[in-house]
Amino acid sequence: MxxxxxxxxxxxxxxxxxxxxxxxxxxxxxxxxxxxxxxxxxxxxxxxxxxxxxxxxxxxxxxxxxxxxxxxxxxxxxxxxxxxxxxxxxxxxxxxxxxxxxxxxxxxxxxxxxxxxxxxxxxxxxxxxxxxxxxxxxxxxxxTNPNTESDPVVEALSAFFVLVGLVFLTLAVLTFALCRRNSRVSNMARLNLSVCLLLAHALFLFTQTALRLIQPHRVLCKLLAGVLHFLFLCCFVWMSTEAVLLFLSVRKLRQIKAKDRTGPHWRYKLLIGYGIPLVIVSVSAMAMPDGHGSEKCWLVTEKGFNWSFLGPVCLILTGNIVLFIIIFLTIHITLRAAHSEASKVKTTRLLLIKIMAQCVILGCPWIFLMASEKSRVLELLFVFLTSQQGTAIFLIHCLLNNEVRKQYATWWKKYGLSSKPPGTSDSVTLTTIQHCSNSQMGHTSLDTAQMTEAKPDKGD
The missing domain is CATH 2.60.220.50 (Chondroitinase Ac; Chain A, domain 3)
Structure with a gap:
């Protein structure tokens, strides 16, 4: 024109x-x-x-x-x-x-x-x-404006399940912290795993409950997504650390005497457990600054950014599967060779089963995350399974542990309904220490057979 x-x-x-x-x-x-x-x-x-x-x-x-x-x-x-x-x-x-x-x-x-x-x-x-x-x-x-309206009954059930999981996670953290073994044996991996899960689930519950208030504040939404990304990665790294420590311990089963402690110093464990997730989250954020902060204050799916979480998770789960196979074969060979005490090998095998179950419980629910955005049922299933991870850890490592049950009974008698006559507090305290020291829940190292021979390590 x-x-x-x-x-x-x-x-x-x-x-x-x-x-x-x-x-x-x-x-x-x-x-x-x-x-x-x-x-x-x-x-x-x-x-x-x-x-x-x-x-x-x-x-x-x-x-x-x-x-x-x-x-x-x-x-x-x-x-x-x-x-x-x-x-x-x-x-x-x-x-x-x-x-x-x-x-x-x-x-x-x-x-x-x-x-x-x-x-x-x-x-x-x-x-x-x-x-x-x-x-x-x-x-x-x-x-597009996705349908953000949700069933209030479903939201209430999701919040209830997360709260139940938080209660059992708190009990597990208190158990691992208060009923620790002596200074020679570390319970660090499982304790840090439970702490990270507790913080991650608590933050997840807060984020989803106040999502409508958080969404308008983009910086806050991105920050919360980044912290959740970090905490959940920490959970998987600590889970993998526990499997590696078990593998290092199993290698010593065929030795007649193994006085040296298993695994690196606790400072290096902390560096690995929290340093690797921090590096992954930092590199991901620098590579794609807008990757954190989706509509649900999680990771965006554009350009495959969600694989900055799913990728390390899949890698860790694959590595754990390989370790479990090696550990199982080592235990089988050790039993046939009879180079180690039968009770010690059986204890290791039981711990292997527990850690394998823990790996499945922590890892499998994230498979549903890949398809949860397209299916409401899978999204609810994902929320339910992840919320009960703390419940599963408490059942596997606390309630199914005979020594921990005895310790709970001792605490119940001391602080619960039973009344103790004066002068018995020292006896109860001594019994508490003995039960905690003999507990199987902290077997990241398998030196129980040499308790009288090994020297304490004050570093852990």
Whole structure:
């Protein structure tokens, strides 16, 4: 379209194609350009598939899709740099859109779609009018609004299950902390695993309960997602550390005397248990700054960022499976060779079964996370199984442990319903220490057979 000095046209002019209508005040532009001006409108049937919605990063991190064709508006032989009146572009949608979808009028700038200077003035299910204060290459991107309404009964049940898991996790942490073995044997891996699970589940419950209040604050949402990412990775690293310590202990079963302690010093364990997750989360955040902070304040799935968590988890689970096979074969060979005490080998085998069960309970529920966004049932199953991880740890390592049950009975007699005559407190305390020292729950090292021979290590 072109106008000259002697044109009789008045008002804003319209330039139409099959899918696009451009409304522009070309006469006002011509007045500032020696009385003449011309505009070109170009739309393409294929540009939207190349310059698609993947180049658009909305602040609210909502899912998006291309709503209409990409269009290019050009003023030819015009020296005007700024428009005195915004242009209006009416886009016809590819398909009838959901009334809840939000249109985003964008233009191409430095390799990405941005919204500066453009806004949607009108919109319905078939058309959207975009008003822009400059000329460029324009597009219409629709932001979907997933159904965030949930069943209050389901939410209440989810919160209840998480609370139950937190109660049992707290009991497990107290058991591992108060009923620790002597200084020669470490219970660190399982204690730190339980602490990380407790913090992660408590933060998860807080985040999901206050999600509507947290979502508007993008920085807070990203921070919470990063902390959850770190804590859950810590759980898997500590679980793997426990399996490695068991493997190192099993290697000594065939030795007649093994006075040296098993595994690295506790400082190195802490460095491994918390350092590796911190490195993974930091590198992931630097590689993709917008990766943390989805609609549920978790990891976004764009460009496979969720694999910054699922990848290490799969690697750890695969490594644990290999270790369990090696440990099982070592125990079998040791029993046949009879190079170690039968009771010691049986204790190791029982601990292997417990740690394998713990690995399955902690690892398998995350399989449902991959498909939970597409299925409400899988999402609820994932929440239920993960919330009961603490319950499972308490059952496996506390209630199913005979010595720990005896210790609970001792505490119950001391602080519960039973009354003790004066002068028996020292006896009860001595019994408590003996029960804790003989407990099987902390077998990250298998030096029980040499308790009278080994020297205490004050470092652990």
């Amino acid at each position: 072109q106008v000259g000095p002697n044109t009789s046209l008045t008002g804003s002019l319209q330039l139409k194609t099959v899918d696009i209508v451009l409304e522009i005040d070309l006469l006002s532009i011509a007045q500032h350009n020696n009385g003449s001006a011309s505009v070109i409108l170009i739309n393409s049937n294929y540009m939207h598939s190349v310059f698609n919605n993947s180049h658009f990063r909305p602040e609210n991190a909502k899912p998006t899709y291309m709503g209409a064709k990409v269009v290019l508006v050009i003023l030819t032989q015009v020296m005007v740099k700024r428009l005195s009146k915004p242009i209006n572009l009416t886009f016809q949608h590819f398909n009838v859109s959901d009334p809840a979808d939000e249109p985003a009028c964008v233009y191409w700038s430095e390799g990405a779609w941005v919204t500066n200077g453009c806004s949607a003035s009108e919109s319905n299910s078939t058309h959207t009018v975009c008003s822009c204060s400059h000329l460029s290459t324009f597009a219409l991107i629709m932001q």
